[in-house]
Amino acid sequence: MRFAKRLDKVLPSVTLGLNARTLELRQQGKDIVALGVGEPDIHTPDVVSEAGIQAIKNHRARYTATAGTPELRHAICDYIKQVYGITYETNCVMASSGAKQVLFNSIVATSGEGDEVIIPTPYWTSYPDMVHLAGATPVLAETTLEDGLKLSPQKLHDALTPRTSALLLNSPSNPSGVTYTRRELEALAEVIGDRELWILSDDIYCTLLFGDQEFASLAQIPQFKDRTIIINGVSKTFSMTGWRIGFAAGSREAIAAMTRLQDHSTSCPNAIAQVAAAEALRQGPSLTAEWQATLIDRRALMLRLANEIPGITAVPPTGAFYLFLDVSKGLTEKYPTTMLLAEALLMEAGVGVIPGEAFGAPGFLRLSFAVDNATITEGLRRIATFMDKN
Ligand SMILES: Cc1ncc(COP(=O)(O)O)c(C=O)c1O
Structure with a gap:
């Protein structure tokens, strides 16, 4: 076989x-x-676990819409507004089974046979494998200690080809903990210019910052908002790794494409976990x-x-x-x-x-x-x- x-x-x-x-x-x-x-x-904070327990007691264990309940999608929009300072309508966000599934959805929806996805090194371990599973080619853009382990505009420029379908950025980074500043992202945005490529912005550690480091994402640059798919979730900020809830935000078209994919793979994420995640997001990172x-x-x-x-x-x-x-x-x-x-x-x-x-x-x-x-x-x-x- x-x-x-x-x-x-x-x-x-x-x-x-x-x-x-x-x-x-x-x-x-x-x-x-x-x-x-x-x-x-x-x-997981007690108030969040309690919301999950109540959801079980209230028999909220049925299928929900693939992209998540309206309650959760509202909570995602409010949370993103709070953390990123940008506004999304509820049909521009969706929930999945962990940020991992969001990543997988975003890569498969944007990149396939003949496409190249730029991944700066060091990268989170699953990125290249997910790109391979999508049938596309990972293009590793190597960073050095001299670059501060961040993608420089020159290295981005060198990695871009007419086949580039997406750039995958992760800040703060797993494994290095380095974080891009707004200015550094603007410099990358300048290199990308009007090229038709997706930005897959894995921001799962967005609330865990040190010193005077501020969170920044390419989604915050107005011309880039619709080209960026935010990948985020409750696993790290709210200590909910086993609940398996992640979420995406992007253009209506991008979210519709990813929802279509999820329709035929896993349907909605766990309904009980959605209730708990909505509670966590409503409470916010101060929880x-x-x-x-x-x-x-x-x-x-x-x-x-x-x-x-x-x-x-x-x-x-x-x-x-x-x-x-x-x-x-x-x-x-x-x-x-x-x-x-x-x-x-x-x-x-x-x-x-x-x-x-x-x-x-x-x-x-x-x-x-x-x-x-x-x-x-x-x-x-x-x-x-x-x-x-x-
Ligand atoms: C950079 C990064 N992205 C995505 C994930 C996946 O998160 P989740 O557990 O919500 O699927 C992780 C988990 O370790 C991560 O470190």
């Missing part, structure tokens, strides 16, 4: 695989410090303000401890909850790649991290600081000891 050709280029997710291994080792009784996790370490404030100290602690390790340089994150470490100078003959180093750190030092290979950035490791200070301290101690010995 054979499988469809489109799967040939699609690899299993390294991040999900490593997290599964971490769980497995823990179940075997091994003492593992997990710094690979990509989710908040708090529970998790206390947790967000803890990230400031955790970031500072992890950054300090990482930079104390010889051979490691940490990229100071301006958003999200990841620290991206350049360990290229610390690689040895025994562990010449970050893939092998991450494997050894897990098996021998008992610390789970994600290798840069998962993000198109070999030579780097991604650590999450959405864990408590004791976990950060112990994790970094183990990494320092291991690097010293090897």
